[in-house]
Amino acid sequence: MSSKHRSDDRHLQDAIGGLLRGDFSRLEALFAPGVAPGQAPQILKWLEAGRLQDPVVLAEALTCACFLGRVEVAARLLAAGVPPSGGQGTGLNALHWAANRGQLEAVRLLLD
Numbered sequence: 001m002s003s004k005h006r007s008d009d010r011h012l013q014d015a016i017g018g019l020l021r022g023d024f025s026r027l028e029a030l031f032a033p034g035v036a037p038g039q040a041p042q043i044l045k046w047l048e049a050g051r052l053q054d055p056v057v058l059a060e061a062l063t064c065a066c067f068l069g070r071v072e073v074a075a076r077l078l079a080a081g082v083p084p085s086g087g088q089g090t091g092l093n094a095l096h097w098a099a100n101r102g103q104l105e106a107v108r109l110l111l112d
Contacts, residue, residue, distance in 0.1 A: 066107075075109055
């Protein structure tokens with residue numbers, strides 16, 4: 001296994017741990033678009049590569065996206081089948097956090 005692959009594995013495991021702990025602010029960079037135009041956020045790259053499959057982790061990723069106001073990521077997670085009512089590791093789900101943080105577009109997306 002290459003050192004790049006090991007580093008990505010460590011990065012993924014750290015991200016999963018952060019999602020499960022509700023450490024959403026720290027994970028903001030994973031939900032932001034890449035530096036190159038049109039580059040997907042890292043969290044979506046992992047999703048598309050099949051590296052995020054645990055329903056609990058996916059629900060927390062949706063919650064984190066809504067917490068951060070990353071509507072494009074939230075929409076992609078919903079399209080992948082993540083239920084909008086999941087993700088309560090912190091006691092609050094995606095809709096709770098979106099409303100709490102004033103992320104109105106995320107609230108609209110979840111209610112649609």
